Amino acid sequence: xxxxxxxxxxxEAATLACVLARLIPADESGPGATEAGVINFIDxxxxxxxxQQRAGYAEGLTALDRLAQALAGAPFGELAGETQxxxxxxxxxLPQDGPGAALRAWFEMVLGDCIDGFLSDPRYGGNAGxxxxxxxxxxxxxxxxxEEEQQLDQRIPPRPGMADGLARPGGMPGSGAPGEPxxxxxxxx
Amino acid sequence: MAEPxxxxxxxxxxxxxxxxxxxxxxxxxxxxxxxxxxxxxxxxADQFTxxxxxxxxxQWLVQxxxxxxxxxxxxxxxSAAAPPVRRQLMMNGVxxxxxxxxxxxxxxxxxxxxxxxxxxxxxxxxALPAGSTLTDWPFGYxxxxxxYDKVERxxxxxxxxxxxxxxxxxGGDPFEGPRAQPFPLPPxxxxxxxxxxxxxxxxxxxxxxxPPAAVNSLPYDGRxxxxxxxxxxxxxxxxxxxxxxxxxxxPEAERSGNLTVVTGARVTEILTGRDGRAxxxxxxxxxxxxxxxxxxxxxxxxxxxxxxxxxxxxxPAHPRGLANRNGQVGRHFTAHALRMTFGEFAxxxxxxxxxxxxxxxxxSNFNADNFDHADLGxxxxxxxxxxxxxKLLTAARQPPPGTGRWGTAYKNWLATGLRSMASxxxxxxxxxxxxxxxxxxxxxxxxxxxxxxxxxxxxxxNDRRQAAFLRHxxxxxxxxxxxxxxxxxxxxxxNVVAHAYGGTRMGDDxxxxxxxxxxxxxxxxxxxxxxPSTFPTASGLAPVLTIEAATWRTADHLAANxxxxxx
Numbered sequence: 183x184x185x186x187x188x189x190x191x192x193x194e195a196a197t198l199a200c201v202l203a204r205l206i207p208a209d210e211s212g213p214g215a216t217e218a219g220v221i222n223f224i225d226x227x228x229x230x231x232x233x234q235q236r237a238g239y240a241e242g243l244t245a246l247d248r249l250a251q252a253l254a255g256a257p258f259g260e261l262a263g264e265t266q267x268x269x270x271x272x273x274x275x276l277p278q279d280g281p282g283a284a285l286r287a288w289f290e291m292v293l294g295d296c297i298d299g300f301l302s303d304p305r306y307g308g309n310a311g312x313x314x315x316x317x318x319x320x321x322x323x324x325x326x327x328x329e330e331e332q333q334l335d336q337r338i339p340p341r342p343g344m345a346d347g348l349a350r351p352g353g354m355p356g357s358g359a360p361g362e363p364x365x366x367x368x369x370x371x
Numbered sequence: 372m373a374e375p376x377x378x379x380x381x382x383x384x385x386x387x388x389x390x391x392x393x394x395x396x397x398x399x400x401x402x403x404x405x406x407x408x409x410x411x412x413x414x415x416a417d418q419f420t421x422x423x424x425x426x427x428x429x430q431w432l433v434q435x436x437x438x439x440x441x442x443x444x445x446x447x448x449x450s451a452a453a454p455p456v457r458r459q460l461m462m463n464g465v466x467x468x469x470x471x472x473x474x475x476x477x478x479x480x481x482x483x484x485x486x487x488x489x490x491x492x493x494x495x496x497x498a499l500p501a502g503s504t505l506t507d508w509p510f511g512y513x514x515x516x517x518x519y520d521k522v523e524r525x526x527x528x529x530x531x532x533x534x535x536x537x538x539x540x541x542g543g544d545p546f547e548g549p550r551a552q553p554f555p556l557p558p559x560x561x562x563x564x565x566x567x568x569x570x571x572x573x574x575x576x577x578x579x580x581x582p583p584a585a586v587n588s589l590p591y592d593g594r595x596x597x598x599x600x601x602x603x604x605x606x607x608x609x610x611x612x613x614x615x616x617x618x619x620x621x622p623e624a625e626r627s628g629n630l631t632v633v634t635g636a637r638v639t640e641i642l643t644g645r646d647g648r649a650x651x652x653x654x655x656x657x658x659x660x661x662x663x664x665x666x667x668x669x670x671x672x673x674x675x676x677x678x679x680x681x682x683x684x685x686x687p688a689h690p691r692g693l694a695n696r697n698g699q700v701g702r703h704f705t706a707h708a709l710r711m712t713f714g715e716f717a718x719x720x721x722x723x724x725x726x727x728x729x730x731x732x733x734x735s736n737f738n739a740d741n742f743d744h745a746d747l748g749x750x751x752x753x754x755x756x757x758x759x760x761x762k763l764l765t766a767a768r769q770p771p772p773g774t775g776r777w778g779t780a781y782k783n784w785l786a787t788g789l790r791s792m793a794s795x796x797x798x799x800x801x802x803x804x805x806x807x808x809x810x811x812x813x814x815x816x817x818x819x820x821x822x823x824x825x826x827x828x829x830x831x832x833n834d835r836r837q838a839a840f841l842r843h844x845x846x847x848x849x850x851x852x853x854x855x856x857x858x859x860x861x862x863x864x865x866n867v868v869a870h871a872y873g874g875t876r877m878g879d880d881x882x883x884x885x886x887x888x889x890x891x892x893x894x895x896x897x898x899x900x901x902x903p904s905t906f907p908t909a910s911g912l913a914p915v916l917t918i919e920a921a922t923w924r925t926a927d928h929l930a931a932n933x934x935x936x937x938x
Contacts, residue, residue, distance in 0.1 A: 204777070206785075211783060211786040293776065297767050298424060301764055317785055318785050319720065319789070320790075324725075327599040327726075332563060332599065332730075334563035
């Protein structure tokens with residue numbers, strides 16, 4: 183997949199794409215992280231508000247490949263899906279202190295970014311076609327919600343144009359464009 | 372070389388949030404000349420929209436001072452302090468962190484002003500938790516009631532009275548203190564989720580009510596009504612439906628010519644004279660060190676910053692920091708952790724994506740001493756509240772335990788479970804105690820090389836038992852409403868939060884408190900401190916209305932006693 187911001191090298195992007203596809207897989211319920219373009223979201227963010235994570239992303243991918251090699255005899259991207267899951271479960275189970283702590287923290291970061299890329303506004307590069315919103319039954323953001331839309335058991339139809347991003351023109355500061363304020367560190371809970 | 376200084380004012384106020392903004396508005400209205408120094412800038416409605424990534428995840432409102440001076444935390448004396456793993460959004464700016472709050476505007480209950488006396492009277496002295504520094508407030512509910520009323524009318528608080536002049540009103544909170552008048556606006560729109568939880572609470576024999584919020588249910592004072600966009604928190608209001616001091620109060624004060632607002636002003640020190648009285652403040656603005664002299668200094672940063680400025684303002688007359696002769700500055704710190712209990716209602720669309728935060732069904736049955744504590748092993752209580760505004764990116768990180776956090780099972784939950792999830796917020800009255808305090812961190816500094824605040828605090832057993840009890844009630848409530856699965860957010864001590872209290876406790880005894888009942892320092896009579904750093908206790912409710920009401924009371928006191936306070 184061609185990436186617009188080129189924060190990640192082709193090889194890094196290929197490995198990361200394999201991780202994302204395991205975190206939110208495509209299945210009968212609908213498109214997954216791959217189809218929703220989550221990697222576009224991350225690649226774009228690494229050129230903007232997440233640029234401080236750029237090096238961490240690369241280091242984590244290298245460490246992941248090293249672990250995959252040790253556990254399964256091949257780089258992560260060359261493993262079968264189920265074996266990839268086993269490697270990711272091994273990463274998740276790494277102790278919080280010690281040599282594996284950085285890889286474990288990296289996994290948590292990627293999981294969070296994957297969720298953000300799958301479910302945030304499509305104008306940030308992920309959630310293509312509002313695939314994430316359609317999956318969870320979220321009708322898309324709106325500044326005005328009617329009384330009916332706040333009732334139980336109402337299926338609210340997807341809002342027209344939601345795949346194009348926010349209805350409100352002009353956007354807002356901090357949306358990730360170059361030159362805008364830095365986001366706070368990952369410490370914000 | 373002489374440092375540049377502005378013309379002396381009657382009053383200089385440090386920080387123009389809910390407290391400082393209210394003081395500026397009231398003092399300017401009384402004819403005093405006021406300079407308000409605010410570290411942040413001004414924000415307007417056109418900057419705000421529904422964008423969870425920018426607002427909640429990336430928190431674009433956190434910039435400048437507050438992001439560079441994050442307190443460090445540790446659980447006990449002797450362990451190493453480190454930056455917090457979790458902290459809540461707090462911002463600088465005219466209007467302060469109320470800008471990005473749900474503007475819940477609740478009065479404390481009469482019990483909350485007398486927790487120590489009431490506990491001893493009903494359960495005996497042995498019921499006080501070991502190590503607790505629980506105390507009564509130096510004034511009671513009745514004294515604050517007229518000011519609660521003034522603030523409710525100023526901002527157009529929407530709500531349903533539960534106790535009108537002693538008479539219990541249907542549909543309101545029967546446990547609230549008596550109010551002189553009904554709310555100026557009716558409650559916000561009731562949602563399906565609100566009504567479901569209202570019925571479930573009644574089935575349990577509880578007393579549900581729509582809690583008040585400074586959010587317009589109808590147009591008020593030239594501002595439009597709420598449109599229920601679902602993005603009250605971590606975000607300002609796109610349509611100015613929130614009642615905020617920069618929309619009501621400060622504009623009039625600035626127009627009068629009595630108030631000068633200086634933004635981008637980062638106060639570094641409170642200045643004192645040889646007699647020990649405050650003479651003004653020093654601040655950084657545009658890369659320069661400036662001074663503002665005044666007859667009265669009002670410190671209205673948040674809890675952490677108020678304490679920090681006092682401890683940093685050392686002088687020969689105040690070698691341990693300002694107003695700290697008795698070592699009370701930084702003591703009695705406490706805070707509210709954010710606790711959520713979630714329910715899954717299998718197969719149902721809960722439609723809680725939207726909302727004002729204030730669209731809520733709450734119960735006070737387990738707040739204060741509204742229930743018998745005799746066999747419970749704790750005192751105090753808090754509010755539990757069924758809330759709207761399920762934020763997608765946040766909720767997607769909170770699948771029920773056992774679901775899996777990624778992969779096919781997780782995705783299946785995204786497809787079927789997330790829409791059926793709804794939330795109850797639990798507030799715990801976390802008690803002040805001896806081992807909890809704020810001081811200057813010996814090894815962490817801000818970008819100017821100045822020490823940040825270090826928080827030392829863990830929960831006492833009383834708080835843990837109270838929290839467990841309240842979570843059980845939340846679970847019981849969700850089950851009664853038909854939840855098929857119930858789970859809780861992680862229960863961890865949170866010490867860098869937007870509901871923090873103490874550090875400059877108010878009280879009558881200078882050995883046990885920093886400020887008197889009006890907020891003026893026992894040791895520095897022309898230095899006042901505003902906001903929740905003066906609150907003796909946390910209570911089981913949100914602070915902002917009490918901050919505003921107590922500040923108005925202080926402003927009236929200062930204007931009426933100007934000559935004795937400044938002599």
